[in-house]
Amino acid sequence: MSSSYQPGGIKMTLENAHLWQSFHSVGTEMIITKHGRRMFPHCGVRVSGLQPFANYVVMLDIIPLDGFKYKWKKEQWEVAGLADPHPPCRTYMHPDSPAPGRHWMKQPVSFPKLKLTNNTLNQHGHIILLSMHHYYPRFHVVQADNPYTLCWGSLRSFSFPETVFTAVTAYQNPKITKLKIDHNPFAKGFREGGTHSHRKRRSNKSSPAKRPKLERDDLSSSSQSLQRTPYTSQLAQAEESWAFTQQSLKGGHLSPSALEPDSTECIKVEPPVLTEYSSSSDEQMVPASMPHQPYRSIEYVVVPYSQSDTDGAQTSFHPPPDSLFAAEPCIQQRGYNHQYSSTADWSQNPVFSYSTW
DNA sequence: TCCGCTGACACGTTTGAAGCGT
DNA sequence: AACGCTTCAAACGTGTCAGCGG
Numbered sequence: 001m002s003s004s005y006q007p008g009g010i011k012m013t014l015e016n017a018h019l020w021q022s023f024h025s026v027g028t029e030m031i032i033t034k035h036g037r038r039m040f041p042h043c044g045v046r047v048s049g050l051q052p053f054a055n056y057v058v059m060l061d062i063i064p065l066d067g068f069k070y071k072w073k074k075e076q077w078e079v080a081g082l083a084d085p086h087p088p089c090r091t092y093m094h095p096d097s098p099a100p101g102r103h104w105m106k107q108p109v110s111f112p113k114l115k116l117t118n119n120t121l122n123q124h125g126h127i128i129l130l131s132m133h134h135y136y137p138r139f140h141v142v143q144a145d146n147p148y149t150l151c152w153g154s155l156r157s158f159s160f161p162e163t164v165f166t167a168v169t170a171y172q173n174p175k176i177t178k179l180k181i182d183h184n185p186f187a188k189g190f191r192e193g194g195t196h197s198h199r200k201r202r203s204n205k206s207s208p209a210k211r212p213k214l215e216r217d218d219l220s221s222s223s224q225s226l227q228r229t230p231y232t233s234q235l236a237q238a239e240e241s242w243a244f245t246q247q248s249l250k251g252g253h254l255s256p257s258a259l260e261p262d263s264t265e266c267i268k269v270e271p272p273v274l275t276e277y278s279s280s281s282d283e284q285m286v287p288a289s290m291p292h293q294p295y296r297s298i299e300y301v302v303v304p305y306s307q308s309d310t311d312g313a314q315t316s317f318h319p320p321p322d323s324l325f326a327a328e329p330c331i332q333q334r335g336y337n338h339q340y341s342s343t344a345d346w347s348q349n350p351v352f353s354y355s356t357w
Numbered sequence: 358t359c360c361g362c363t364g365a366c367a368c369g370t371t372t373g374a375a376g377c378g379t
Numbered sequence: 380a381a382c383g384c385t386t387c388a389a390a391c392g393t394g395t396c397a398g399c400g401g
Contacts (some may be wrong), residue, residue, distance in 0.1 A: 031394085032362070038392070071360085116363085131361070169362050170395090177394070186393045188369050 002041065011333070012139055012158040015044030015108045015175040017184065020162040026175040027077065027167035036115030037218035040184045043137050044110030045158065050101030057097040057144045058109050062090060062116075062127050065134035065164055079133065087120040087128040091140075098144050129167040136164045241275075 014020060020028075020039045031037045041059055050056055064086060071080040092114050096103065117126040118338040129135055171177045181187045 040393090181394075184393070185370060186368095186391085188393085 009049035009308070010156045011048045012045045012142060013047055013048075014160045014163065015110060016041050017160075017162065020160070022160040023176065023179055024164065024344045026179060028163075029171055029173060029176045030116055030129075030159060031169045031171065032116040032131060032167050032169060034119045036117045036119075036122065036124060038112065038115055039179055042110060042112045043114060043139070043163070044108050044112075045139050046108050047104045047141060050105055051143075052100060052102035052105070053100050054143055055098040055145045056101055056104055057142050057150060058094040058104060058138040058142075058146055059091050059097070059142070060094070060114065060137055061140070062129060062137050063089070063137055063159075068134075069130070069132045070134065070166065071132060075173075077166065077172075078114075078276045083133055084130055086130060086133075090125065090127050092127055093147060094127070095330050098146055102193040104141070116167065118167075131167050131169045134164060134166050136160075247307055256348050317326045 023041060030039055034210055036071075067083050068079045069083050070077045072078075092111065094109060094111065095102065095113075096109075115124070115126040116129050118129060119126075120128055122128060136159055138157055138159045140155060140157045142150050144150040166172075171180075200231055232355060267269070
């Protein structure tokens with residue numbers, strides 16, 4: 001109902017959250033290749049709170065989690081130094097965009113064809129990532145009749161802690177390989193006999209043995225027995241970043257105490273740019289080509305949410321450099337909600353620095 | 358020597374055109 | 380002629396592996 005519509009009422013929930021959590025409990029890895037590799041699990045969300053007859057554009061970008069690169073050593077990820085300079089960040093627009101709100105709300109919005117690459121010269125619109133770096137996807141919804149007349153003031157951004165992943169050119173953690181083989185239909189050929197040497201390389205073709213599809217729900221049971229290999233991070237911030245995501249898993253959401261800076265046994269959390277900006281601007285801007293800003297650790301303020309927020313999620317925000325904004329934490333179910341108000345806000349975030357529409 | 362990256366490979370899934378029947 | 384179903388091959392997507400290079 002447009003009469004009851006409120007810009008801040010837009011909500012997103014993560015699709016395939018069980019699957020994401022299963023991978024996250026082990027330490028999600030995503031393969032990146034020169035020609036582009038799809039994500040698995042792929043990104044998908046359910047959207048609500050849109051105006052049914054207003055047009056929206058839904059987009060996704062992938063943001064560095066922290067300022068470090070990592071290496072896989074002794075069954076765990078360790079910090080290997082400062083992050084390499086990030087290539088131009090690209091924003092991937094959902095192919096249905098623009099579409100009316102009722103279209104986005106009637107079914108999950110997924111990005112199965114999104115591909116990741118490490119080829120900075122890629123011309124196919126794939127999202128460019130660096131191997132051995134941590135990332136997380138960010139979803140955006142903005143009211144617009146077409147991609148060039150976006151109503152920036154209405155833009156909302158969401159991210160989900162369990163979608164944090166490590167970009168790799170080859171799998172490091174065999175647990176991830178097993179999970180993917182078990183649940184990705186395209187990897188069925190590797191299911192039998194483990195992940196290694198169950199078939200002869202360059203052997204003659206044998207008759208295909210078809211197997212029944214695995215149900216997605218099968219993963220829930222297997223995930224319970226999987227424990228994520230802990231970090232032995234040498235740098236506190238890297239631990240914090242991971243602790244942030246881990247904490248979200250324990251109860252399915254972030255707890256206020258976990259984010260309380262002064263609490264004993266507190267995990268000092270540095271959420272990955274999980275911010276909300278208030279919006280008072282309705283000016284329209286055209287996406288500008290700007291160089292990607294390497295991830296910076298920006299001071300932020302943890303805002304205790306009100307008692308009325310019953311879903312237990314935590315929203316924190318950090319101010320833009322000019323501190324010219326005031327924000328009310330807006331809790332999204334199991335997600336984080338961002339809203340931008342100005343070009344300056346945009347410049348602090350890689351969204352639209354290079355778009356792939 | 359170590360470790361990350363690349364391309365070839367084998368195999369399963371998906372897609373769409375072609376053929377056929379109603 | 381239109382529609383629906385089946386078949387089949389090509390395209391696509393996957394993880395593994397060996398080799399390369401920094």
